Amino acid sequence: MTYTIKQVAEKTHLSIYTLRFYDKQGLLPFVSRDRSGYRAFTDGDLLLLHTLSCLKDTGMKISDIRQYMALVxxxxxxxxxxxxLLRAHRNAVLVQQHAIERNLQxxxxxxxxxxxxxxxxxxxxxLATAREEKIANGxxxxxxxxx
Amino acid sequence: MTYTIKQVAEKTHLSIYTLRFYDKQGLLPFVSRDRSGYRAFTDGDLLLLHTLSCLKDTGMKISDIRQYMALVxxxxxxxxxxxxLLRAHRNAVLVQQHAIERNLQxxxxxxxxxxxxxxxxxxxxxLATAREEKIANGxxxxxxxxx
DNA sequence: CTAAACCCTAGACCATACTCTATGGCAAGT
DNA sequence: ACTTGCCATAGAGTATGGTCTAGGGTTTAG
Incomplete structure (x- = not known):
């Protein structure tokens, strides 16, 4: 069983445009084509796409995702x-999370x-103080x- | 006492470019100009800039920050x-944080x-399984x- | 066999948030 | 006065991550 790009778009909540964009960016080197040149996604591909989404949704840049997929x-x-690669990313995300937490406080x-x-x-x-501060400084x- | 844009850039770790960009975007309506047209930042302005940074660093969009500053x-x-505005933002950030946490797991x-x-x-x-899956599907x- | 509904690529376009360049005014020391 | 070092604006350029259009091939139901 394989899936068309439309079916994958529905399953992943990524748009068809985005999937093609990712492919163009080298993020989907694992996706094969059928005789007509159509992308044919397997279940294994969906698992990798899930990993991709996790990396993307934690803010990993496309260039780093490309590198990870190349390693896969x-x-x-x-x-x-x-x-x-993943450990560096994990650390960056944790740092970022803590910064957000502080700012949110x-x-x-x-x-x-x-x-x-x-x-x-x-x-x-x-406001009155800010106003006076301006006036005091001319x-x-x-x-x-x-x- | 007032501060020049350069001094503010050093204090806030925002670049002079960014400060001017924010002003152009309407994020700094509270900053006055001196007789030469130079921006003159007061201590009160620095407090507002700090708030701005908190909003920005938690991912608030410029258009929303502009709205908040207009309200101020x-x-x-x-x-x-x-x-x-702040409550909506706070909620969005929390949702985002939880999503990141799940994906990071x-x-x-x-x-x-x-x-x-x-x-x-x-x-x-x-990898062997993925390979076979491809072959099984021609x-x-x-x-x-x-x- | 044809129409509808898919698929493809290349490349243009968009939004966001800066970042920099060109050009010129102002201020302070020598 | 002049040089140095700031300040200003307008507008061009960059980076990132999509989103869409044009033009064309494929597949499937009638």
Missing amino acids: MQGPSSIPQRQQ EVDRKLRLYDSPMATDLVGLE LPDPFPKHI | MQGPSSIPQRQQ EVDRKLRLYDSPMATDLVGLE LPDPFPKHI
């Missing part, structure tokens, strides 16, 4: 390089401020006159 | 809209496979003959 094509001898702080009963006063004070006040 | 300019009356699974003592055998078997074998 080479068979078991490339396992050490695959490990190196600042967003949470803002949300708590806005939720507070004194939010209007505090925000108003902040700068035009960029804030609109509140009506 | 309007003063305390826009607090409800700010909450709505699949990467971890691969890494454990490659770490296992039977890695070579298992990967070799996988397709060319895309894998290189291993030497």
Whole structure:
């Protein structure tokens, strides 16, 4: 049993365009063609496509995915390089996740401020201070006159 | 005390280019100009730039940051809209973080496979199976003959 | 045998977020 | 005054990751 590009698009939630784009970028060296030149995806191909999606969805760049897929094509001898690539990626993702977590905590702080009963006063004070800071430095006040 | 664009670039680790780009995109409506038309950043501006960085680094799009900054300019009356914007963003980020976590677990699974003592055998078997699947479907074998 | 519904490629186009170049004004030291 | 080093804008260029169109072959149901 093989699948057409349309069937694979439905299964993977990638568009046909994206699948062809990935193929053009060398991300699908494992996909064979039938006698008419049509891509024929096997179940094994779908597994590799799933791996591809995991890498893509964790932010791996196309050039790195291409490299990984090239290593997969080479068979078991490339396992050490695959490990190196995946471990580097895993680390980059974890670093990124922690950075996002930290930044999101600042967003949470803002949300708590806005939720507070004194939010209007505090925000108003902040604005008044910013306004005065501009004026104290001889700068035009960029804030609109509140009506 | 005010800061030039160069000093702000050093403090924020954003490039001068990026700062000017953000201004052009309407992300810095709070920054005033001096008599020469030079941007003069105040300490209050730096706080807003910090907020901007938090939003950017959690993946908020420029158009949404612009909207948030426009709300900030309007003063305390826009607090409800700010909450709505930040909460929507916070949710999107959390969803994204969980998706990444799930996908990273699949990467971890691969890494454990490659770490296992039977890695070579298992990967070799996988490749042999994929190869047979192609042949069984009358397709060319895309894998290189291993030497 | 023909029409509908697929498939293909090449290459143009788009969105996003910068990054840089060209050109010129301003400011401070010598 | 002049050189150095900032500042400004407009607009071109780059990188990334798609998305779509044009032109053409294939397959399948009627």
